[in-house]
Amino acid sequence: QLQLQESGPGLVKPSETLSLTCTVSGGSISGSSYYWGWIRQPPGKGLEWIGSIYESGSTYYNPSLKSRVTMSVDTSKNQFSLKLISVTAADTAVYYCAKHPLRGGFGIWGQGTMVTVSS
Amino acid sequence: DIQMTQSPSSLSASVGDRVTITCRASQSISNYVTWYQQKPGKAPKLLIYATSSLQSGVPSRFSGSGSGIDFTLTISSLQPEDFATYYCQQSYSSPPTFGGGTKVEIK
Numbered sequence: 493q494l495q496l497q498e499s500g501p502g503l504v505k506p507s508e509t510l511s512l513t514c515t516v517s518g519g520s521i522s523g524s525s526y527y528w529g530w531i532r533q534p535p536g537k538g539l540e541w542i543g544s545i546y547e548s549g550s551t552y553y554n555p556s557l558k559s560r561v562t563m564s565v566d567t568s569k570n571q572f573s574l575k576l577i578s579v580t581a582a583d584t585a586v587y588y589c590a591k592h593p594l595r596g597g598f599g600i601w602g603q604g605t606m607v608t609v610s611s
Numbered sequence: 612d613i614q615m616t617q618s619p620s621s622l623s624a625s626v627g628d629r630v631t632i633t634c635r636a637s638q639s640i641s642n643y644v645t646w647y648q649q650k651p652g653k654a655p656k657l658l659i660y661a662t663s664s665l666q667s668g669v670p671s672r673f674s675g676s677g678s679g680i681d682f683t684l685t686i687s688s689l690q691p692e693d694f695a696t697y698y699c700q701q702s703y704s705s706p707p708t709f710g711g712g713t714k715v716e717i718k
Contacts, residue, residue, distance in 0.1 A: 539655065539698060539709040554706040555612075588654055595702045596661070597645030601654035 494519040496589050496602035504583075504609050510576040514589030514602060515569075521547050522567045527592050530563070530574045532585040533604075540585075544592065545572055579609045613637050613701050617710030623718040630686040632713045634699035639679045643703035646675055646684045649712075650695045658697075659684065689715070 500512035514528065521528060529544035543553035545563045553561045557576070565572040576583060586606050590598035614637040624630050634644065642662040647655035657666050659675035662682060672687040686693055694717055699710040 538711050539700075541707045541709070552705055556706075590654075592702075595643060597647070597657050597700060597702060598655070599657050599660075599666070601656075604654050 494591070494600050496591065496600060498587060498589050498602045498605040500587075500605060500607070502606055502608060504579055504607060505611050506580055506609055507578055510574070510579050510583060510587075510607055510609070512574045512587055512589075512605065512607070513571050514573070515571050516591075517570070520567075521565060521570055521572065523547070524591075525593075527594060528565065528572045529590050529592055529598065531588045531590060531598065531601075532583075533588070534582075534585040542574065542576075542587075581609050583607070584609045612706055613640060613704060613708055615699055615701055615708050615710040617699055617713055619713060620711060621714040621716060623716045624689050625718045626689055626691055628689045628718075630689050630693075630715060632684045632697055632699075632715075634677075634682045634684075634710050636680045636682070636701055636703075640701045640703035642678055643701055644675070644677065644682045645700045645702065646673075647698045647700065648693075648695045649698065655698060686715075 527544040530542040545551045562575045586604040588604045589602045591600040592598045616635045644662045646659040649655040663675045696714045
């Protein structure tokens with residue numbers, strides 16, 4: 493059964509870089525023909541898509557975050573990663589990784605990881 | 612970006628009630644709508660995809676309908692485990708966007 497697990501620091505200082513990794517188990521990123529995405533949810537608020545990556549490394553990002561986001565994939569480790577630069581308190585949220593088809597819903601989610609931006 | 616407007620933002624209902632949640636898109640999105648259920652402290656769970664297709668393992672009391680700009684999630688007979696927040700999402704065009712959520716509470 494496919495599972496996703498986010499990992500990374502729970503506390504990031506303002507103006508620094510948020511870095512998270514999603515590890516996929518029970519299946520392979522390679523050959524899946526799916527996209528692998530990041531979604532976040534500020535405390536008590538709704539869901540915001542950050543961006544997605546294909547196994548080839550092709551990416552597409554939310555225009556609202558595009559200038560600050562970089563995603564990468566390491567198929568040898570069955571992982572994909574998110575970097576968000578120049579963070580502020582507004583980036584405080586639970587960050588989820590998820591699997592999805594190109595034009596479809598997010599079918600499998602990680603459990604989420606809380607990231608707080610604070611000095 | 613396509614805006615997804617969900618209503619109501621919250622509702623109170625009793626076990627056994629029929630519950631309807633609506634989502635209106637800011638432009639036509641064909642049938643590219645997904646519905647999720649989220650419980651506190653948990654990741655969202657996909658319930659319905661492509662407007663009306665039930666995800667494997669999801670109870671048949673959940674159903675979806677609509678096309679174009681107006682979409683509906685219906686719970687035919689509310690169960691205790693259904694008290695949660697529900698979100699719609701469009702995948703017609705990038706960026707994929709979510710509705711603001713509907714919190715279903717116990718009356």
